[in-house]
Amino acid sequence: MNAFRASLAGALAVLAIAAGAVPASGQAQFDDFPTGYLTPATGGMPADAWKGTALGTAKRLVSALPAAPRSRALRDLQFKVMVSELVTPSPDNSPPPTLFARKVDKLAAMGEGENLNEMVRAAGGYDDPTIAATTVNALMMAGEKTGACAIAHAHPMIEPFGKRALAACDGETQGLGNVLDGPAMVSLDLAHTRLPPSVLASTQPPMMRALVANRTLPLAQRIEVAERGEGGAIIEATRLSDLYKEAIRDGVALPAPVGRRAQLVVAVSNATNAAEIMQSITAVYTETRGSPLFPTIARATAQGLLRLDPRPEFSNIAQEAIRGFLLLGDKRRTEAWIKLAIDAAKNNPSTLNALEHLLPLAAIAGIENPTTLPAGAIDRWYAVMQQDDPARAAMRGNLMLELFRATGIDVPTGSTKVPEEASGGRPVANQSLQALQSGANGRRRAETALLASVALGESSLGDLAPSSAGYIVRCLRAVGEDEAARLFAIEVAIAYGL
Numbered sequence: 001m002n003a004f005r006a007s008l009a010g011a012l013a014v015l016a017i018a019a020g021a022v023p024a025s026g027q028a029q030f031d032d033f034p035t036g037y038l039t040p041a042t043g044g045m046p047a048d049a050w051k052g053t054a055l056g057t058a059k060r061l062v063s064a065l066p067a068a069p070r071s072r073a074l075r076d077l078q079f080k081v082m083v084s085e086l087v088t089p090s091p092d093n094s095p096p097p098t099l100f101a102r103k104v105d106k107l108a109a110m111g112e113g114e115n116l117n118e119m120v121r122a123a124g125g126y127d128d129p130t131i132a133a134t135t136v137n138a139l140m141m142a143g144e145k146t147g148a149c150a151i152a153h154a155h156p157m158i159e160p161f162g163k164r165a166l167a168a169c170d171g172e173t174q175g176l177g178n179v180l181d182g183p184a185m186v187s188l189d190l191a192h193t194r195l196p197p198s199v200l201a202s203t204q205p206p207m208m209r210a211l212v213a214n215r216t217l218p219l220a221q222r223i224e225v226a227e228r229g230e231g232g233a234i235i236e237a238t239r240l241s242d243l244y245k246e247a248i249r250d251g252v253a254l255p256a257p258v259g260r261r262a263q264l265v266v267a268v269s270n271a272t273n274a275a276e277i278m279q280s281i282t283a284v285y286t287e288t289r290g291s292p293l294f295p296t297i298a299r300a301t302a303q304g305l306l307r308l309d310p311r312p313e314f315s316n317i318a319q320e321a322i323r324g325f326l327l328l329g330d331k332r333r334t335e336a337w338i339k340l341a342i343d344a345a346k347n348n349p350s351t352l353n354a355l356e357h358l359l360p361l362a363a364i365a366g367i368e369n370p371t372t373l374p375a376g377a378i379d380r381w382y383a384v385m386q387q388d389d390p391a392r393a394a395m396r397g398n399l400m401l402e403l404f405r406a407t408g409i410d411v412p413t414g415s416t417k418v419p420e421e422a423s424g425g426r427p428v429a430n431q432s433l434q435a436l437q438s439g440a441n442g443r444r445r446a447e448t449a450l451l452a453s454v455a456l457g458e459s460s461l462g463d464l465a466p467s468s469a470g471y472i473v474r475c476l477r478a479v480g481e482d483e484a485a486r487l488f489a490i491e492v493a494i495a496y497g498l
Contacts, residue, residue, distance in 0.1 A: 030100035031055070035123040036085040044084035049446035051087075053439075056094030061450040062102040066458045067109040068205050072233040073329075073487035075110075077476075078453040081446045082107060083119050100125070104134050111205030111234055113142030117151075126155040133157035136165050140182025141206040143213025145169070148182065185210050192216050200225070205234045212239065219243065219252045223262070230296045237299035241265055244300070260287070261297055268304035277304050278317050285320040295494060298324050310336040315344035319351075322358050326365055327494070329487045335367045356384045360498060364403045364489050366482070373409055378416045389497070395466065398422035399496050402470035403489045407477070425465030428455045433471055440475035448479045452488075461495035 038044025050058055062082065069075045082103045089099075097105075100123065107116040116138050125131045132155045139148035149169035157165060161183075168183035173191035180188075180199070188195070195211075200221060202208060208229045212222050223243050229235030244262035247254055254262060264287060267280040284301050288294040305324045308314050310333070314321075318341035325334040338358075345352040360381050363370050381400065386393040397418040404411050413420060432455040439448035452472050456464070469492045476485035 029098065030123055030125060030128075031088045031091070031098045033123075034085045034087050035100050035103075035119065036083050037118055037122045038080065038084045043080070045080060045086060045446060045449075047085060047087050049081070049084065049086050049449075050089045050444075052442050052444040053089050053447040054094075055089040055092045055099060057447065058089050059094055059099050059102055061447065061454065062099065062106055064454050065106055065450060066453060066456075067106070067111075068203065068232050068234055068458055069453050069456055070232065070458060070461055071453075071456055071488055071491050073484050073491055074453045074456055075233040077449045077481065077484045079107075079110070079112065079115070081449050083115055086446065101128075101131065104131050108134050108138040108206065109204075111138075111142065111209040113138035113140075113144055113206075113209070114147075117144075117147065126151060129156050129158045129162075133161045133165070137161070137182040138206065140165070140168070140186050141210045143210065145186055182210075185214070189214055189216055203228070203232070205229075205232075208232075208234050212243070219247050219250070220254050220258070223247060223254065223258060227258070227261075227293065227296060230299070231293065237296065237302065240296070241269065241300040241303075245269060261293065264288070265297065265300045268301040271304060271307075274308060274314065277308055278314060280304065281317050281320050281324075285317075285323065290497075295327055298327050302328055305333075310340040312340065312344070315340055318344060319354060319358060322362070326358075326361050326490055329365075329483065329490070331366060334362065334365060338362055338367060353384070356381055357388075360400050360404075361490060361493055363409060364400075364407050364493060365486050366407060370409055373404065373411065375411075375416045378404075378411065378418060382416070382418045385498075392497070394419045395422045395424055396496050396498055399466035399469065399493065400498060402466040403473065403493060406470035406473035407486060407489060422466060425468070426459060426463045427465040428468040428471065433468070436471065436475045440478035443479055445479040445481070448475055449481060449484070452476055461492045462497075464492060 034047065036044065040046055065078050069078070104116060104120065104125070107119070113135075117135050120126060120131055120135045126135070132151060136148045136152050136157060139145075139151070148165070152162070152165045152169055156162065161181075164183040168186040171190060173187045195217070199207065200211065200217075202211070208225055211217060211225045212229060212235055214222070223240070226235045226240040226243050230237055230240045244265045246252075247259075247262050248266045264280070264284045268277065268284060271277040271280050281301065281304055284297055285294075288297045291297075302324060305321050308317075308321070310318070310321070318337050321337040322334055322341060325337065341351075341355055341358075345355050359377075363373060378400075382393070382397045385396045385400075389396070398421065401411060401416070401418050401420070432451070436448060436451045436455060439451050452475065455468075455472060469489070473485045473489050476482075476488070
């Protein structure tokens with residue numbers, strides 16, 4: 001169980017975030033039957049995804065998962081493992097708590113209160129006082145007080161948490177102790193208590209979600225947290241977009257850069273015809289290009305792109321559409337816009353040169369499923385990298401080669417001018433790579449998926465060694481997670497500035 005503590009001014013001397021505030025013992029044997037609510041038909045994993053994995057290994061992996069992996073693709077993948085309706089590995093002598101209880105704890109640590117509640121409800125988990133308490137706590141941290149209180153009034157919870165939760169549900173604002181968990185956040189919200197800077201700067205998913213949902217906080221502070229949270233795959237892009245719209249609508253004073261981002265997003269949302277959509281999308285991609293927040297703003301304006309079809313009259317924004325749909329992992333739309341961009345660029349050398357920046361990403365994403373690429377094309381793309389940033393060209397080129405090969409494109413060694421090796425980057429530990437390879441060789445799908453997330457941890461994608469990135473992509477594809485593997489590859493490529 002993770003505990004996150006920090007000093008709190010005044011009456012609150014200790015900070016313990018949701019996942020750490022409620023210990024989980026896993027008293028009931030929920031591992032005796034499949035738990036989860038996603039099936040392959042609804043986007044989940046196959047029921048036998050744990051096949052070949054020992055129960056003790058599954059338990060250790062779930063407990064070792066990062067609460068906030070820097071990869072949205074890997075975060076979504078570990079989430080999918082935990083909420084899919086999977087057959088639990090056979091019992092062994094591994095120590096408690098159960099695998100189900102560990103999934104409950106991890107989802108709480110990830111700030112997934114609503115989805116945690118759905119999983120617990122489907123499994124009949126409210127009957128376990130510890131799991132009921134964890135669920136109530138997670139829902140309160142997510143701002144879902146009504147649902148949390150319905151559970152709290154209907155099911156027993158471990159004490160003293162149960163009394164504190166019921167007190168918060170009844171509107172009490174005093175005497176809830178010095179633990180800043182779900183009940184405390186509810187009472188502080190009711191009392192309009194000012195939170196200290198240490199809390200506002202939290203990077204823990206449950207607290208970040210609680211802050212974004214806290215309507216007593218100034219909107220500018222909620223947006224600042226939401227921007228950080230969206231970049232860390234904690235806050236949904238649609239939630240951030242809604243906050244931007246609220247700020248513009250109400251004339252809220254925002255720091256100049258934040259205000260401009262809000263204006264860009266709202267302009268896309270308010271566009272009423274194709275010309276306005278094109279103009280607003282162009283402004284978004286032009287002004288945020290090269291910014292660390294580019295992926296965040298691109299996702300926040302994705303609805304604008306979805307309103308346009310890849311027709312010749314929209315070719316001026318084809319490259320922006322390609323970038324956006326690559327980020328969203330939409331192969332079908334990316335392919336359609338690439339064809340439009342190539343047709344439009346045939347008589348425009350400058351446009352074709354700009355398109356060279358995107359074609360390597362398209363190949364990595366599997367557009368048209370290439371198995372080979374002309375060496376001349378790869379060399380041309382590398383030359384563009386050398387022109388853009390000579391100091392980082394070797395590293396970016398090497399990453400491009402690694403990701404080509406990892407996604408099934410045959411590039412014979414030494415066949416191009418791109419360096420086969422490049423110094424720099426953080427390599428994943430050999431022990432983690434060996435575990436990944438073992439899981440992939442054994443086609444142990446859920447195990448390999450979680451090992452990928454554990455291997456990355458909470459490290460920055462832009463610091464990951466190219467060889468390690470390629471290794472993770474290969475192993476995920478080997479167990480049938482091609483889409484997640486390619487999305488991860490695109491994330492790393494964009495983080496590198498490819």
